Amino acid sequence: DIGVTGVQTCALPIYKGGWRDVVAQAHKAKKKVVLVQHGRRAVSRIYPPFNEQLVSDEVCVWGENDRKRLETVGVDPDKIIVTGCPLFKHLKSRVPHQGINVVFSPDHWDEDVAENMIVASELDKLKGVNIITKTVKGCQNPAFYRNPVESDRHAPDHMGIVADVLSKADIVVSLSDATFELLAEYLDIPVVCVDLWIPKSAGGDEKYREFKKIFSNGCATAEVSTVNMIVKSHLNHPELLSSWRKQMAKDDGASDLIDPIYRLINVIENI
Numbered sequence: 001d002i003g004v005t006g007v008q009t010c011a012l013p014i015y016k017g018g019w020r021d022v023v024a025q026a027h028k029a030k031k032k033v034v035l036v037q038h039g040r041r042a043v044s045r046i047y048p049p050f051n052e053q054l055v056s057d058e059v060c061v062w063g064e065n066d067r068k069r070l071e072t073v074g075v076d077p078d079k080i081i082v083t084g085c086p087l088f089k090h091l092k093s094r095v096p097h098q099g100i101n102v103v104f105s106p107d108h109w110d111e112d113v114a115e116n117m118i119v120a121s122e123l124d125k126l127k128g129v130n131i132i133t134k135t136v137k138g139c140q141n142p143a144f145y146r147n148p149v150e151s152d153r154h155a156p157d158h159m160g161i162v163a164d165v166l167s168k169a170d171i172v173v174s175l176s177d178a179t180f181e182l183l184a185e186y187l188d189i190p191v192v193c194v195d196l197w198i199p200k201s202a203g204g205d206e207k208y209r210e211f212k213k214i215f216s217n218g219c220a221t222a223e224v225s226t227v228n229m230i231v232k233s234h235l236n237h238p239e240l241l242s243s244w245r246k247q248m249a250k251d252d253g254a255s256d257l258i259d260p261i262y263r264l265i266n267v268i269e270n271i
Contacts, residue, residue: 049210084260085253105174185245218248
């Protein structure tokens, strides 16, 4: 009975390139549509300032936080199914390594953004640590960053590269508390997010200028001027926010659920 499985992501082509037309065609043909969450809070287009309507018959979300957020904007609770984060199983245990590894995760946009350069320049002032930059192909220019490790989200080795970087990380620094950061929190790696946002459009969508970032209790937040001080504090005391990291892995990724892929398949088979 399944005609289309829709994948909700933050990528603009999903909304500009015809996915809603595909869903409409599926419904016209009396087919059911399942929406599958792609990343942390990746159903963000349904919330302000975008306010787009949920058009799938059911939506599979990672955790209870996503369920609750969808309900706040009027999504029928019966349509929402918590299936868990399927990425946790790809992670590796943390491994011993020489030195202190500070992993910087720049923001992902259509092009490299000024905020990334600002934070990278500030981290360059840290002494006695190794800076590793986890870049994504097509989103950042690796030449601009120290020790870049690039992966392609469309390539089969993407999660392997992500897992390898996180296995050697002592702390993650980023501008968003997003998917990469959730994976770090699941591994009990301290996360520091720089609260810096320069309003901008994306793919011509001016609504992004009103976009507001969300930071969970699993990460520490900092301004550019204080990021290095806060990084040092959490390196010296990695136990800070440890209980919150565990809680966020559960609330945002349902880390307590077994086999999210099986749960997804079960939803599709029984819709």
